[in-house]
Amino acid sequence: MESLPDVDVFVGNIVSIDFAAYELWLEQAEAEEARDYLMKLDKDEHKEKEGREFLFYSYVLDQFRIFGMLEPMLHYPTMLANQMTYQISMDSQKLVISKYYALDEVVVREFLGKKLNKSTRRDLDEICAKTQKKLKYCQRQFDNCRRIFKAVEDMSGSLVKNIQKHFQLPLSLSWDYAAVVFLANHRFDCSKRKLSCLGFRDFVECSKFLIESWTHSQTDCTDLPQEIDPEFLHDLRSVKILVSEQKLFDKHKNTTVNKARELMHLSELKGSDELAGTQWCEASFRPLSRGIVGIASCLYKSKEIRDYFIDIFEKVVEPCRTCGWDKERVNMFLQCYAAAAKQLPQIEQLSLTWDKYIKTTTKCILQIYKK
């Protein structure tokens, strides 16, 4: 008689999930790898050595079978809660879902802002070569994103809340997905080489600022929660005068420099050379202002929106960096710059729009500003 069974199945009334095995499965480990790993974990000396390999192997297979059977339901997490086929404790359900949807930041970073379609999915093998992850693992990450993207695409109401509700995810994870969906929806270009120093978190944080202030997503009653307010973008074109009219430009510059000086007084930076104190501001004002205003006035073109990150990087972050500014100084400049513009009568009528733009952009710049 054969010593190993060809069918070996253990089924209980309550599905008990071994989360160590589950994580291995999520990483697309082979049953043999999982067995070896779990055996290493299990340090119980009292167990019989003999035949352990088989016991672990059959255990892993059973667990993997459960996961395989559960997987279709994980695609519709609300279904998992009220289906009747598998009796799983509430706590386990939550954990199973949030682990299944846990984002691998390294992998997801690679396809941020790309269209979540088949051709991107086909190119996943490049990502998997780059990140040293298994292809199926990358595909699952991608499919998760695409599934959520598709599900919330046509939904009205808050983007984050929709994700949270329909995929039963914790709030922070919902925000991550909201960012992925938002970036993909507007096709933000995140893959330029210059941006490669930015991580997944940077984009999530920036998207969060954008979603919160530029879309109507936070109010519950919108039909297109992901769309950036077109009126706002249209109005933003008028800020062009900040650079196009020389008089205004000069006034703006002076006010900014004055404000910077005041601030420096206040912040007890007096000890340093006062001239140099405003020097930095005056010298960089022209390129920076051109950059900031240039981005703003072009945002109404959807093509320009895609380049938002690369634009602020090239036109603001890089010049500042060349000047050797630290984050605090960048912040100070932007604060003064924003406040100064608001004092100009030409901008005053636009002040809401201007605020909305400059505050968010400032946050984004600071987020991606790295020394």
Add this chain to the structure above:
Amino acid sequence: MPGRLKVRIIAGRHLPVMDRASELTDAFVEVKFGSLTYKTEVFPKSLNPTWNSEWFKFEVDDEHLQDEPLQIRVLDHDTYSAHDAIGKIYIDIDPLLDDESSHVLCGWFPIYDTMHGIRGEILLTVKLELFADANQFKQSSCGFKFICGVTVPECYRIKYIHGFVHEFLVNEDPEYKWIDKLRTPRATNEARQRLFSKMTGELQRRIGRKVENMGGNAVLGYQQQFDIEEDSGIVVRGIGTAVTIETRKKSRKKSTIRSASSSPDKLTKDFPFYTMKSFPPRFLSRLSIAVNAHSVKLLEKIHTGNSEDVETRDSWWNELRQEIKGHCHALACNAVIGYTEHASICDDVVILSAQGTAATVNPLFCPVSQDKDENCDDHFLQVNFSGSKRNSTFSESTVQSLDEDKEDSLLLFEVPKELTELVCPMKCQPSPLNPNILVPDMLFTTVHLPNDVLYIGKGTVVQARFCRSKKKGQGEPNAALVSEFLPFIEYELHKRLYNKVKIRGMNALFGLESKITLGENIVVGVATGTAVCLAALPNICQQSASVESKEPSTSSLEARYTSFTRQCVEVFQLKQTTEAECDPTSNAHPHLSPSPRSPLSLSMDDKRSLVIGIDEFSPHDDDDEFHDLLLNDSLPPPHCYISNLDICPGLNESLTLTQMFSLLWRVRYDDDANDKTLNEGLTRCCEQAMKTLWFRLRRNNPVCFIAKARFLLVLADDDELQIWITGAALIPDTKAPKDSNKKISFRNSAPVRAKNGLLQEPDLAKEDDVESNDEGDMLSLGLDVRKFSASFISRPLSPLYRKLKRTNTVGSRNRYDSTSSGASKTAARNRHFSEGGSSISDIDHRDLNEASEPVEITPMSYMCDRATVRHIGVLNMFIIRETTAVRGSDEEIPSAEPAHGTGCSWFVSRSLTETNALIRAHVVALGGNALTSYKSSHCVLKESLAKNEAQCLIHVSGDVVLIH
């Protein structure tokens, strides 16, 4: 009582996509009862349809109410071609006929398709209105309780035990009809399920009639069996014990309608058999030994309506019962208890077996004084379900008070004088408790451990297996060959069991279940029971100490036996009382004492073999194989115990059910292997399967126990052996107060008993602790840690994994923990539900409650730690699952197949999971929250790799109950 059955289809959810183009479904529902069919409207383009149909009404007489299942079919509407079936639901409405029931059934049912499994769920309500009718010529028997449990649920009390009821039905099997060649597998499966469901109903109706004639109001220990005789047809058999029961609460106010005073029917006298395994106090007066009978028959084709077939089978079983009755009389007993019947079929040969325990009972045990009865009864109950047993750790001081009980329980085992000189001589010895009473040296019974019996230490499952290859054959010669084999197999099984029990230092076996399974080229016998060490029977360890080895031979074999026994004594704590009981002069320390010199020397000193034919073995016997077999049995893991009874004997702590499990293990064997290899293989497989089982269970709970373990051997093909093991996994209840006294008083049970035996328990527990600490201190510490860590968090070890964790999982987990809240989730769920339609809001509420409290399924006849409030009805389902893509399809999960597997594992796994889901849905819809006495019989997995097909049949039964 004719009645009006009303059905309303409310909504559906999670339906499968039937139209690939739109990825939606246009579903409608057909409701069929008898020959009448209603249809709902088509709910177009939705996977979560809401029908909110009218009430479909069926006016039916009660005969049909009992026989027919309610059939619900969900279909996808197709304008141009035939509608596609999504799946079906069969609902047995028998539980609604019960007087006590609310006559309403309501809930979500999984839509089941035999080819695809569960495909969504529908919500429906069934109401039954019964009209009073006093027709004395009626054929129906509404309102009789059927209880699968072998003991009475604690919400009832037995008033009178009437006796044995049996009935069977014969039909053609649709699977083997000629028309099967023309229709789809789905059509055949559905025809089968329909037929089986209908036969189940009819069988119960007929048995109900018999019970009514006998004057009872319920059937206890109801066992239903499907014999699939392939070409010969299908036989559904039911046996049970007719009883009169009454509800505990009402008992004082009014007695039951059907009075117990009606004279016992003649049927009782025909076969004084009882299918229960536990009995009310004072019913049992003497317990003799297990008796069994087999017969081998040749099957012929069944023709529906041919009364001859019915008569033949009736006479077959009657012969067998007569034989059992004969054995019983030979043992000077008046009854057979713990009675079961079993059939094993292969091609045209069938082995019929009947098994029970001869006993002397007092059918007129009826309580004289209500109050006293209350006490005893309660004790009976409480012992039964708390699982706490009086361990025989009585000290000198308590012996006095126990004397009376001791006497009682001792008499249970007494061998009457006249028997000792009968044709089948038994080996008897004076009881260690009372030298004037003769008791057998070893006792095998099929019943549960009676409650008043004293025993030492813990019990354990002992299993004997034996197989013999046989030539493939057909017809008469084949049958003759098989029947020649039977006595040998039986002899071998008993010999092995006897010796296995003995070398474990025990002297009795309860819950014995021996089954002989017939295959094409093999006959396998497996006998399983729970061995214990009874205080009333000669104690092997004690005896051996007194015998103190005349021949100090130290052959290696003998040493092995000695060490094995010593190990058992330690593991099962058989020593404790030996010390207390033994003459106080021997100041032997339990651990240092010269252990039983040689259990071999006492392996019967005279040649007279008893009915359980036992052959003596000696160290000089060179049958090494046999010795290895006995000695290589692995014991349960440390601190874990296993039993096939409702309780684990000797476990005093209160236990909680973790869950019911099923394990299927299939191995292939060589067609032409010799008996020796086959036997070795069989042993290895069973042992290995048990090891796997322990491993699984102990992953989460290092200390756990198995109760009601059941082994089922199936020979589905000529080269494969299937082992199905089911059971209940229990763990020590950590929430309950440690003090067992508190628990008992909480249960408001008899204080008298508590003073006697139960009060001793804390001391005992302490002793146990101390003892286990000696060796298991490190272990238990280690285990605690493991328990904590194994459950959720994986500990990264290798650098690779550590890296992985740092980049994603660990960080993100922390974030989730801080933000996820239960409230938001519940709210989301609510919203989801209400999308389905406002009318189902009240059920949503129920669903939500259900979700927090899992539906329990247990093979035991009670729920640990929880009381059965109401018995709602019996559940009997025959589930057929088939696939035409066993080797691979989108359904398959390839990474989860063993390297040498065939693709069946996922299929079985899914079938079993779905079966459990169907059970749970029925339980909830009937208003229950648990299924007790779960039993899966007739589990068969058939596979044809060439055709890429596999089929799985599972017959499950149990009691739907409400527990609290």
